[in-house]
Amino acid sequence: MSTGLLAILSLMPILVVAIFLVGLKWPASKAMPISFVVAVVLALFVWKVPGAQVGAATVNGIVTAITLLYIIFGSILLLNTLQESGGLQTIRNGFTDITPDRRIQVIIVAWLFGSFIEGSSGFGTPAAVAVPLMVGLGFPAMAAVVAGMMIQSTPVSFGAVGTPMLTGVSSGLKTVELEAYASSLGFSDWHNFIAFGIANKVALLHVTAGILMPLFVVAFMTRFFGKNKSFSEGLAVWPFAIFAALAMTVPYLIVANLLGPEFPSMLGGLIGLAIVVPAAKKGFLMPKGEAWDFDEKKNWDPSWTGSVEIQNIAAKNKMSGLVAWMPYVLIGLTLVATRVSFLPLATLLKKAKIVIPNIFGTSISASWEILFSPGSAFIFVTIITFFLHKMDGAAYGRAWKSSFKTMLGAGSALIFTVPMVQVFMNSGGGLAGFEKMPIVLAEAVAGLAGSAWPLFAPTIGGLGAFVAGSNTVSNMMFSLFQFGVGERIAVDPTWIVALQAVGGAAGNIICVHNVVAASAVVGLLGKEGLVIRKTFFPFLYYAFLPAAIGYSIIYTPASSIFNIGTIIAVAVYTAAIVIIATNKGRLAKLPPMTPNRKINA
Secondary structure (H helix, E strand, O other), rough: OHHHHHHHHOOOHHHHHHHHHHHHOOHOOOOOHHHHHHHHHHHHHHHOOOHHHHHHHHHHHHHHHHHHHHHHHHHHHHHHHHHOOOOHHHHHHHHHHHHHOOHHHHHHHHHHHHHHHHHHOOOOOOHHHHHHHHHHHHOOOOHHHHHHHOOOOOOOOHHHHHHHHHHHHHHHHHHHHHHHHHHHHOHHHHHHHHHHHHHHHHHHHHHHHOOHHHHHHHHHHHHHHOOOOOHHHHHHHHHHHHHHHHHHHHHHHEEEEHHOOOOOOHHHHHHHHHHHHHHHHHHOOOOOOOOOOOOOHHHHHHHHOOOOOOOOOOOOOOOOOOHHHHHHHOOOOHHHHHHHHOHHHHHHHHHHOEEEEHHHHOOEEEOOOOOOOOOHHHHHHHHHHHHHOOOOOHHHHHHHHHHHHHHHHHHHHHHHHHHHHHHHHHHOOOOOOOOHHHHHHHHHHHHHHHHHHHHHHHHEEEEEEEEHHHHHHHHHHHHHHHHHHHHOOOHHHHHHHHHHHHHHHHHHOHHHHHHHHHHHHHOOOOOOOHHHHHHHHHHHHHHHHHHHHHHHEEEEHOOOOOHHHHHHHHHHHHHHHHHOOOOOHHOOOOOOOOOOOOOOO
């Protein structure tokens, strides 16, 4: 079979998702079973993978889906517990003390708080924390999901205390030959090679795109969810948005170069919060005039709202802002305490592990570290909240009941989404002798791209994350391949691997099962395709701007700074400057913004 035809066939499960989920707007619960069947048929009859291997991959996918549902349940339970205790209402009131402007709120919650949670836990947890918090503050559910997905970019490569680098890239690359290569560069320690030979490059590339991400988030929010449907209202906060971007990315870059990949996102988000929140309270670089808000809820598009209804429930006992926020503080502390390797708690919790080894006699195994899961951290914090917020048993019981109901709704989508991913990734080793489907796709693109490969390397990383739902898995799958392509086109292969890692992070913006999980948390199931439609352009921006920067860095020493990469990068930044500089005129033509009022119910 020709390479081209094989590549087209391996693309079929992804095309099904694009056509039915995104194009025809089918719910994931209907589109993903079709994608799963297509992947199974290809694996059995084209790749000729043994039925036992396909079955094992499916079982592994089902186990993984259950672990995701557990995290979804925990995050919903925390939201419902805070709603029932009245803590959520206190938090909402506290945000008006900072600013009632939704544009500033989304930057603080999604970009900064989300980056901190990504750094400490990763694996979709930021959406599980930040998205319901935004809905609790009065954001439309879809606006919260779109914002939550868009920020899963810059912090992702250093999420979960550096797992995408220290596990993904490291295990994907580590061979005897590459250990010798690292030594030839002066890295006698493999960890240092990953940290200061690749991860520091990843951080630099992320910063080049991350500087505009908060502005993207705000502009998309005002365009798709504002009364005037205008990018201009979001662009009006550009000084504050870029200030918030730098408040996170500058410490992020410094930490990556001094301490390594474990803490850039965590400390970047935390330092950013410490800088930006006091600045917002003082009005530093804040927009003048009316605070921007969504239109009245009765005027919202029905597709914006989910089945999770947030009610105004005041605390029965007087509650300070610190006490109301304490559950989120405890979530952050718990996730950090259970993820930092030098603390004994992580090792202890990992011992509680459910393992299904060698499923159906294959090399595929499934496991679930139930106490180590973020879901357990959420449940643990809700128990503390029950006492801390002086709740009664009936209120806490209502939180559990409604959380179970929402979680079960997500099961119908994830129970096919994740098995499809596992079959797709475990399609190698069949009697046909073909490489696994994602590698076939990557090799086809590499054959067409030639020396222009740096421009496409992040897209392959993004494809891996889109399918697998994980930057870590994408890096494990493609890092060695990317390194090899770098050697074949005679450029520094560590830069190609860095581009892979950045693309893998960008892929989280459109990743199907992350969108399903984030949507489930706020009861927005069935509208996943609408979310991906809105986040696809930010993904393209995040994949291609670092690609252009990487191309320029790689080829400038050998040729000239005036290459296609530099031209693309300069064009993007110039366009951004021109759009911002001319925004005042467009803004003046708009009707008055929604009147400043208390946060919506």
